[in-house]
Amino acid sequence: MNTEIVKIQGQDSKTEEMILNLGPQHPSTHGVLRVILKMDGEVITSAQPDVGYLHRGTEKLAENRTYPQMLVISDRWDYLAAMSNNLVWSLAVEKLMQIEVPARGQILRVIMVELNRIASHLVFFGTYGIDIGAYTPFLYAFREREKILDLFEEVSGARMTYNYIRIGGVMADLPKDWIGRCRSFLEWMKPRFVEYDTLLTENPIFQDRTKNIGILPQPLAISYGISGPNLRGSSNPFDLRKDAPYCLYDKFNFSIPTGKNGDCWDRYWVRIEEMKESVKIIEQALEMLPEGECNAKVPRIIRPPIGEVYAQIEAPRGMLGIYLVSDGGDKPYRVHVRPPSFINLAVLQEILVGMKVADVIAILGSIDIVLGEVDR
Amino acid sequence: MILPVWNESQKRSALILFGIASAGAGISIAIGEIGARFSKIWACLSSFALKNSIPTALLTPLSMIIQCSILIGFISVSVMFMVWWERKVSAHMQNRLGPMFTGGWHGWAQTIADAIKLLLKEDIIPAEANPWVHRLAPIVAFVPAFLCYAALPFGEGLISADLDIGILYIFAISGLSVLGIVMAGWGSGNKYSLLGGLRAAAQSVSYEIPRVLSVVPILMMVGSLKLTSIANVQTGFWQIAGIPVLPKWFIFYPIVGQIAFLIFLISSVAETNRTPFDIAEAESELVAGFHTEYSGMKFSFFFLAEYAYVFLSSGLTTVLFLGGGSGPILPSWSWFLLKSFAVVFLFLWFRWTFPRLRVDRLMEFTWKFLLPWSFVNILITGFILLF
Amino acid sequence: MTPQEIFSIIQAQYKNITEIPYPQGPHAAPAHEGKPYRDAHLYLQCPSELWLEFANFLKNEEKLSFDYLTFVTALDYAKINPQEPIRIEIVYHLYSFKHRHTLVVKISLNRENPILSSVIQVWKASDWQEREVYDMFGVKFEGHPNCSRILMWEGFPGWPLRKDYAHIPDRYDD
Numbered sequence: 011m012n013t014e015i016v017k018i019q020g021q022d023s024k025t026e027e028m029i030l031n032l033g034p035q036h037p038s039t040h041g042v043l044r045v046i047l048k049m050d051g052e053v054i055t056s057a058q059p060d061v062g063y064l065h066r067g068t069e070k071l072a073e074n075r076t077y078p079q080m081l082v083i084s085d086r087w088d089y090l091a092a093m094s095n096n097l098v099w100s101l102a103v104e105k106l107m108q109i110e111v112p113a114r115g116q117i118l119r120v121i122m123v124e125l126n127r128i129a130s131h132l133v134f135f136g137t138y139g140i141d142i143g144a145y146t147p148f149l150y151a152f153r154e155r156e157k158i159l160d161l162f163e164e165v166s167g168a169r170m171t172y173n174y175i176r177i178g179g180v181m182a183d184l185p186k187d188w189i190g191r192c193r194s195f196l197e198w199m200k201p202r203f204v205e206y207d208t209l210l211t212e213n214p215i216f217q218d219r220t221k222n223i224g225i226l227p228q229p230l231a232i233s234y235g236i237s238g239p240n241l242r243g244s245s246n247p248f249d250l251r252k253d254a255p256y257c258l259y260d261k262f263n264f265s266i267p268t269g270k271n272g273d274c275w276d277r278y279w280v281r282i283e284e285m286k287e288s289v290k291i292i293e294q295a296l297e298m299l300p301e302g303e304c305n306a307k308v309p310r311i312i313r314p315p316i317g318e319v320y321a322q323i324e325a326p327r328g329m330l331g332i333y334l335v336s337d338g339g340d341k342p343y344r345v346h347v348r349p350p351s352f353i354n355l356a357v358l359q360e361i362l363v364g365m366k367v368a369d370v371i372a373i374l375g376s377i378d379i380v381l382g383e384v385d386r
Numbered sequence: 387m388i389l390p391v392w393n394e395s396q397k398r399s400a401l402i403l404f405g406i407a408s409a410g411a412g413i414s415i416a417i418g419e420i421g422a423r424f425s426k427i428w429a430c431l432s433s434f435a436l437k438n439s440i441p442t443a444l445l446t447p448l449s450m451i452i453q454c455s456i457l458i459g460f461i462s463v464s465v466m467f468m469v470w471w472e473r474k475v476s477a478h479m480q481n482r483l484g485p486m487f488t489g490g491w492h493g494w495a496q497t498i499a500d501a502i503k504l505l506l507k508e509d510i511i512p513a514e515a516n517p518w519v520h521r522l523a524p525i526v527a528f529v530p531a532f533l534c535y536a537a538l539p540f541g542e543g544l545i546s547a548d549l550d551i552g553i554l555y556i557f558a559i560s561g562l563s564v565l566g567i568v569m570a571g572w573g574s575g576n577k578y579s580l581l582g583g584l585r586a587a588a589q590s591v592s593y594e595i596p597r598v599l600s601v602v603p604i605l606m607m608v609g610s611l612k613l614t615s616i617a618n619v620q621t622g623f624w625q626i627a628g629i630p631v632l633p634k635w636f637i638f639y640p641i642v643g644q645i646a647f648l649i650f651l652i653s654s655v656a657e658t659n660r661t662p663f664d665i666a667e668a669e670s671e672l673v674a675g676f677h678t679e680y681s682g683m684k685f686s687f688f689f690l691a692e693y694a695y696v697f698l699s700s701g702l703t704t705v706l707f708l709g710g711g712s713g714p715i716l717p718s719w720s721w722f723l724l725k726s727f728a729v730v731f732l733f734l735w736f737r738w739t740f741p742r743l744r745v746d747r748l749m750e751f752t753w754k755f756l757l758p759w760s761f762v763n764i765l766i767t768g769f770i771l772l773f
Numbered sequence: 774m775t776p777q778e779i780f781s782i783i784q785a786q787y788k789n790i791t792e793i794p795y796p797q798g799p800h801a802a803p804a805h806e807g808k809p810y811r812d813a814h815l816y817l818q819c820p821s822e823l824w825l826e827f828a829n830f831l832k833n834e835e836k837l838s839f840d841y842l843t844f845v846t847a848l849d850y851a852k853i854n855p856q857e858p859i860r861i862e863i864v865y866h867l868y869s870f871k872h873r874h875t876l877v878v879k880i881s882l883n884r885e886n887p888i889l890s891s892v893i894q895v896w897k898a899s900d901w902q903e904r905e906v907y908d909m910f911g912v913k914f915e916g917h918p919n920c921s922r923i924l925m926w927e928g929f930p931g932w933p934l935r936k937d938y939a940h941i942p943d944r945y946d947d
Contacts, residue, residue, distance in 0.1 A: 062922075107810075144740065213741065219741065235898025317809040333846060385924060
């Protein structure tokens with residue numbers, strides 16, 4: 011059933027463009043984002059996102075911080091997936107200094123990053139439900155997330171900005187019995203996916219509001235530099251964990267969920283499936299966790315040699331990268347963060363045109379941005 | 387499915403609830419049929435008045451005032467209860483607790499506290515608004531609900547105005563509330579409120595049609611528009627070999643009953659602007675709802691109106707489809723309240739389970755699905771009645 | 774394709790584009806033998822006049838087909854070490870989905886008046902990233918439909934990420 015918009019021709023059918031401000035304060039913009047929409051009736055003619063409300067100047071701050079001090083700042087880019095940010099910074103510095111992290115450290119990193127992926131996608135699931143109008147799945151998702159945050163609190167002492175993955179390894183080894191608790195969490199998590207499927211994924215009202223909405227064709231996605239679940243939703247199976255494996259990801263057995271149409275439902279579905287794959291990866295990681303040292307020998311003052319490096323990982327939001335230029339001192343010369351949310355958000359200017367106002371929230375939610383990463 | 391594994395505190399709560407339920411049942415049986423008692427009390431009062439030569443012309447307005455006060459009292463208490471109940475039900479569905487603090491036991495005084503707070507809020511009328519329209523809109527939204535309650539049978543002999551055109555009266559008057567919504571939207575002087583108000587008005591008007599048409603089969607089978615007759619037809623049980631199997635409620639009538647019930651239920655949820663049809667007042671949507679510019683007492687009037695309509699729709703569903711007051715052991719008014727609140731629980735359950743429909747899909751749904759099916763329902767009823 | 778093969782295809786077409794050699798380290802850092810490090814991709818230096826044409830070539834050439842722009846950023850070489858000439862260098866990091874190879878192109882501009890042609894028609898990902906480079910370094914991109922500040926507010930004085938940026942007190946300083 012499609013609704014058509016009938017334009018009546020006539021001399022006095024003068025339509026004005028209305029400018030609507032999806033302002034910085036709005037329940038559905040996932041942070042301080044402003045989108046300036048020009049509408050002709052119900053149809054959008056132009057959409058201009060206005061970012062920069064959360065800009066904290068981390069690239070400038072980095073020039074005055076030592077490499078370990080930058081770890082604390084890196085937590086705050088994508089604050090929902092702080093482990094990934096720590097990991098990408100550590101990988102960049104380790105690449106520059108040619109440090110090899112022992113196997114136990116790498117597997118621990120994988121476990122933390124995958125748990126964080128589940129936590130981040132749970133937030134997406136809950137908030138996307140709220141955007142569409144279903145208030146209950148949000149609380150179920152956060153109940154699961156509480157368990158993950160409890161695990162993280164035991165391991166690193168914090169619930170959001172962990173600062174756990176350090177240069178050369180991890181902050182400290184696992185506490186006693188953490189593995190048992192992690193396993194019981196995974197057992198608890200597996201039936202939850204069935205619950206989520208019943209509540210949202212297979213709900214006809216939800217599918218009606220997200221299928222065939224906000225279709226992102228693959229050539230457009232590649233041209234705009236989209237990465238992560240958004241690109242995989244547009245049927246391009248590109249995942250850095252398979253293409254350019256880091257942290258021993260090539261030893262794990264998992265698949266890459268890929269969408270078919272590139273609409274909002276596909277992007278949502280890719281993230282739900284990724285959560286299931288992450289559960290598989292964590293189980294395998296817990297099986298193959300070797301004994302031994304988890305940290306490599308790192309000098310007390312980290313002075314990388316002259317050079318430049320680009321390290322990238324598959325963060326929950328997309329391809330997060332750090333371009334690091336060192337001049338031989340103990341502080342970086344130039345740090346550039348390649349933020350997946352910032353680059354993914356740019357495509358909004360194009361896919362919102364021609365859509366109806368009621369779909370804006372659904373499309374914006376399906377891109378899954380975090381303003382900390384957009385603005386840095 | 388998570389089967390109940392009862393721990394100590396859950397067993398205790400279950401016992402308490404069972405205790406309250408049986409105490410309630412006992413008290414209602416002890417009170418008996420209120421309608422009969424009210425008639426007796428009224429007969430005493432009128433004979434007393436006659437003896438002391440108070441003019442009889444004074445008695446009729448007095449009886450109306452008493453009935454109105456009872457009705458307003460009932461509406462207020464039931465709305466307060468429903469607001470608290472919704473918060474508790476939604477909380478438990480969402481794995482949390484809800485109000486626990488105000489008034490001690492599970493926050494029962496929460497709504498009273500909220501009502502007092504709303505009363506004390508500053509009453510803001512936006513500069514762009516038309517002050518009289520802005521002030522009248524909540525009243526125009528609420529008053530039709532109260533007018534309709536007068537014609538609703540709360541049990542045997544407990545009906546304020548037993549009109550011959552009862553159901554027609556209720557549908558006609560409850561349709562007036564649309565006017566209140568449009569006035570609220572326009573009188574706020576805010577183009578987004580206006581858009582929200584117009585959308586709500588379009589939705590209400592469209593969903594009234596299947597709502598009314600779905601009741602037509604019932605009227606065809608009863609042959610009267612009088613609500614008490616409709617309720618009375620549903621007393622008794624269908625029996626197989628002398629054992630009562632199914633109560634004679636319209637919802638159990640083959641095919642027509644179920645279709646009519648479903649269409650009526652869905653249309654009532656849409657009429658009262660509740661999720662999944664609450665596009666007009668949703669917070670996370672782009673266009674703000676029609677009651678954004680309202681604060682304090684006026685906002686509480688809209689709130690009151692919404693819950694009053696919810697109970698009204700549930701009461702109508704009970705009378706039309708669920709037998710409205712018929713049932714063994716307990717008196718008719720307690721059966722009516724039990725069944726109505728069961729339907730209210732359905733309304734609450736829908737709200738916290740389903741996402742929201744998009745506006746154009748909502749309209750398509752009624753015009754292209756509900757309306758044709760209600761016509762088909764009337765046809766089938768016609769055939770059944772003929773043969 | 775290996776970096777040598779990519780470079781030979783490019784050299785055949787454009788003689789002015791040179792490969793940036795692996796860094797030699799006069800300021801060898803004390804950590805682990807002080808050997809400078811650079812990723813194992815091909816790093817190219819492109820003159821600014823040739824950039825738009827070269828970008829089109831990189832995207833459209835069959836054997837190269839760099840269709841994905843990973844990031845655009847800039848580097849202010851004002852302070853790194855005395856041997857390096859003072860300049861602003863724009864870095865484009867490209868990737869090809871078809872052939873799975875990576876390329877980094879660097880374009881040097883002078884610090885007084887940095888202008889570069891925008892490649893927004895080639896890779897749309899450069900839309901916001903070039904605006905960010907403009908915002909932070911003051912590099913003007915010709916041909917960009919909306920070259921305005923993106924992270925800082927309109928009318929912000931100065932180019933924050935330049936090495937000689939001094940904060941001008943404004944109404945947010947108390």
